[in-house]
Structures are given as structure tokens and as C-alpha cells.
Amino acid sequence: MTILYPTQQSVLDGAKSSYLYNLGTSSGKTLISIYHYLKHYQGEPLLIVQPPQKLKTGEWADEIDVVEKAEGITIRYDQLSVGMLAKKWQEFKGYFVIFDEAHLIKTPTSKRGKAALHLSKVSSDFVLLTATAAATWEDTINYFLMFGFYKNKTQFFKEHAILGDMYLGNRVIKKPVDWKEQDDLKRKFNSFSIKKETTYFVDLPDTQIKDVTFKSSREYNTILKDRVLEIDDEMLLFDTQPKLQSALRYYANQKDKLSYTEMLADGTDENILIFYQYTKERDKLLQLLKKLKKKVFEVNGQNFHLPTKEERPDLKNSVTICQYQSGSAAIELQYCNQVIFYTPTYSYIDYTQAMGRAVRHGNKNKVTIYRYQTNKTIETAIYGALKNKRDFTEELFRKELKL
Structure with a gap:
């Protein structure tokens, strides 16, 4: 039994065990990811990393309750604010991890970005949820690192960044002005992600x-x-x-x-x-x-x-x-x-x-x-x-x- 709509199910059916769902708002990312966990579940508990605002309002707990009642099951899960990720990620080794609002952990040099990368490497599998995956390729670097395509930001820049001068007062720093091998980047990115606008989900309530x-x-x-x-x-x-x-x-x-x-x-x-x-x-x-x-x-x-x-x-x-x-x-x-x-x-x-x-x-x-x-x-x-x-x-x- 599933409470997913057919278009939601089709998105789930095409996903790998670790995956990035770049779906429009109101597309049901939460429910899709819960069923994703149930599909690939091997006995490990679930961890949901989420913005503190959602943790306060209890939205994920409500959605899990809906699935538990519909399926007649009990889901073992913990919840963690993204703000606590850097301090507590080591407590959740072996969990299946859902990163909600994944754009919050996209920066590989930030504390939360580094912690998310570490956690992804010690998880059983992980899912990234976002409606805004990237504005530029620089926004995708941590995702590429999490899925194992590059060792670090330096390697990514070396292979793909075209750098130019940016002036900060008397200082000159190098910043990406363009990107090379973009077809290769697109191919790799599409191998672990799907992008669907809200309009794709035609069977959802208006x-x-x-x-x-x-x-x-x-x-x-x-x-x-x-x-x-x-x-x-x-x-x-x-x-x-x-x-x-x-x-x-x-x-x-x-x-x-x-x-x-x-x-x-x-x-x-x-x-x-x-x-x-x-x-x-x-x-x-x-x-x-x-x-x-x-x-x-x-x-x-x-x-x-x-x-x-x-x-x-x-x-x-x-x-x-x-x-x-x-x-x-x-x-x-x-x-x-x-x-x-x-x-x-x-x-x-x-x-x-x-x-x-x-x-x-x-x-x-x-x-x-x-x-x-x-x-x-x-x-x-x-x-x-x-x-x-x-x-x-x-x-x-x-x-x-x-x-």
C-alpha cells in the first residue's frame, strides 16, 4: 500500500538508493523521501536533518505519523536541527539520513557543509531534498563530494573552474567566472538527481x-x-x-x-x-x-x-x-x-x-x-x-x- 500519487511514485521508482530530489514546492518531497527510506530500509533507523523552524513545528513527525497509520508500521527515527549538525553528526553513524532543505548544507567549507559530507559517508544511504538545488555549479560542489565524484573543492575547481580576478580593496582573489566541461558536469549531476517542477505533479490537489x-x-x-x-x-x-x-x-x-x-x-x-x-x-x-x-x-x-x-x-x-x-x-x-x-x-x-x-x-x-x-x-x-x-x-x- 502507498499513499503516494502516481507522479510521485514514478519519481521514486527512478531514484537510486542515495539520491537528490530537486522537486518544486508542494510536490510532496517529504512523503516521497519517507517512502524512499522504506523502499531501501535494511533495519537501520532514520535521521531527518532539517531547518530548526520545521523541527519546532513538528512537520516531519506529523508526516511520519500519516505514513505509519497508512502502512500499519512503526518507523524508528531521530530528528536533528541543521544548526546542530556539526556538533552531533558522529552520533548517527549507520543511519539512513534525509537532508531536508539541502541548500543549507551546500557550502563545502562551512561547518554544517563539512559535517553533512562526513555524515553522508558513514550513513547507510542518504537523500537530499530541495526546491532550489543550484544557481551555479559552485552551489553543487558539496553534492558532488557527497556522491563521490570529487575528493574536495580544490579538485573540483582544478577540473572545472575558469578563474578570474576579483578585487576586494587592495586585495585580488581568484573567483570562478565560468566553467569548463559542463556537459560532463551535467551528466554526473543527472546520475544522482532528478529535477521536476511542481507542474509535473498533475495529479496532486490544485x-x-x-x-x-x-x-x-x-x-x-x-x-x-x-x-x-x-x-x-x-x-x-x-x-x-x-x-x-x-x-x-x-x-x-x-x-x-x-x-x-x-x-x-x-x-x-x-x-x-x-x-x-x-x-x-x-x-x-x-x-x-x-x-x-x-x-x-x-x-x-x-x-x-x-x-x-x-x-x-x-x-x-x-x-x-x-x-x-x-x-x-x-x-x-x-x-x-x-x-x-x-x-x-x-x-x-x-x-x-x-x-x-x-x-x-x-x-x-x-x-x-x-x-x-x-x-x-x-x-x-x-x-x-x-x-x-x-x-x-x-x-x-x-x-x-x-x-
Whole structure:
């Protein structure tokens, strides 16, 4: 029995025991890799190396639970944050290893890159998962080392790099300006990897909703308990219901939401749409997107900047940020195929309108909707109301907090 779709199964069927899956977002890389492990399993446990954001939200544990229930089996596995890889890789010799978001370990001279290489050599087999395998051949060096084609970066450069001068102040360093024997590189790379865009997986649902859950923040719990919060040496008092409602919604967990958004955006060049509520959220998102060098479009009370119809067919690597009240209705955003509900809206109408900006009749793109939800907070109650096709009202707020 398998819960894979036929196109997912076909990708799995063509893979070697150690392999790199370069698949588009929402293609089911997680499930494919779990079944890959089960296919090549020889009694060894599984290790999943993943971004800390995913470890916090428990996404891999949830997917493994789905497979265990479907197959009637128990999978022995451990999880490790990529940030701890350099310190702990030696504890997992003999494991079958899945490296999620493999672009995070692509640099062979970094601590995590070196640790990943060491771990791949002492694993039973390993799988690399990414939606963005490489922008240049330099990005693939650690993958080539892991699959045994070269001994080190020096050998790779000697055989393939065409070096030129790069000036750093008064210093001159050698940097690759082009690559030779590229047909050989392509042949080798294709021998251990497969690349499929999201559009290949035609039998997957056109729209997929993923609830990404976080733990409540220290700030949230302080406000809930004391109705005050110290920010930048200033004591903020939430002594009215509107102030309290707004504070609890904003401070549910801004840190982890921003961190998870960075992981998503950094791991794809697909177009993303983010619905937010607060100006402070907008400001932090803009800082993040500038750091990631994303093309930004924006819709709010002060700005209305969207790509032209001529730009949209070839548009990539963009993020459109919309405030609910301004961007949830009367605009078409089908060029985005990832949608993030950063902070929930109280309005059921705004929620359904926002849902329909990218998910529209005639849209040929598969759309993944990420709903950020902080457990055991007011956000849980808000999404409960929206699920029941209701606004989240002051009455529901008072009932939730037993005021």
C-alpha cells in the first residue's frame, strides 16, 4: 500500500538508493523521501536533518505519523536541527539520513557543509531534498563530494573552474567566472538527481492547505497573565479590551513566524503572497525580503504596486505583501502559488476573499496555503470561528478569556 500519487511514485521508482530530489514546492518531497527510506530500509533507523523552524513545528513527525497509520508500521527515527549538525553528526553513524532543505548544507567549507559530507559517508544511504538545488555549479560542489565524484573543492575547481580576478580593496582573489566541461558536469549531476517542477505533479490537489503551528511566545504569556509588557525599557499597559485583543494577536509569536517565512522564501524562487495585519509586521517582512534579495510588491492603504500583466507570465522570486483590508478583495494575484496567512483576520469575509486572490477559476498553478497558527492562544479561537464561517467578535474574545 502507498499513499503516494502516481507522479510521485514514478519519481521514486527512478531514484537510486542515495539520491537528490530537486522537486518544486508542494510536490510532496517529504512523503516521497519517507517512502524512499522504506523502499531501501535494511533495519537501520532514520535521521531527518532539517531547518530548526520545521523541527519546532513538528512537520516531519506529523508526516511520519500519516505514513505509519497508512502502512500499519512503526518507523524508528531521530530528528536533528541543521544548526546542530556539526556538533552531533558522529552520533548517527549507520543511519539512513534525509537532508531536508539541502541548500543549507551546500557550502563545502562551512561547518554544517563539512559535517553533512562526513555524515553522508558513514550513513547507510542518504537523500537530499530541495526546491532550489543550484544557481551555479559552485552551489553543487558539496553534492558532488557527497556522491563521490570529487575528493574536495580544490579538485573540483582544478577540473572545472575558469578563474578570474576579483578585487576586494587592495586585495585580488581568484573567483570562478565560468566553467569548463559542463556537459560532463551535467551528466554526473543527472546520475544522482532528478529535477521536476511542481507542474509535473498533475495529479496532486490544485490547492493544499498546511497549518503551521507554533508555541506561544513569552510576551504573549506575560500579557495574558499580567496585562503589561516591558518593551525597550517602556512598560506597556493593556487595560482595555481592544488593547488587550490587539496585543495578544500581535504578540502570539512574531519571532517564529518571521523565521519560518525566511525559511520558505529562501528555499524557493516561486512567487509568494503574504497576508498580514499590523504595520510592524510589514516593516519586519520588508527588512527580511530585502536581505533575501526578493522582488517585492505591496498592497496596503498607502501603496498599490503589483506586477503588470506583461511581467506576470515570467515572474519569479517575488513576494507580494498585502494587508487584509486592502488586498483581500477585487484584485487578481494568480501569479503567486504560495500564500501565507501570517496573522489571522477577525473577518470571515476578508478571510475567504484573501483565500481567493490566488486560488481562482482558470488558475493553472498549484497553490499551497500556509496558515500560521500559534497553539493555545487567541489565534486558535480566531481560526475556530473562521472555520465555522463566523467573524471573531468581542463576545467570542470575552468568552475565550473568560472575562
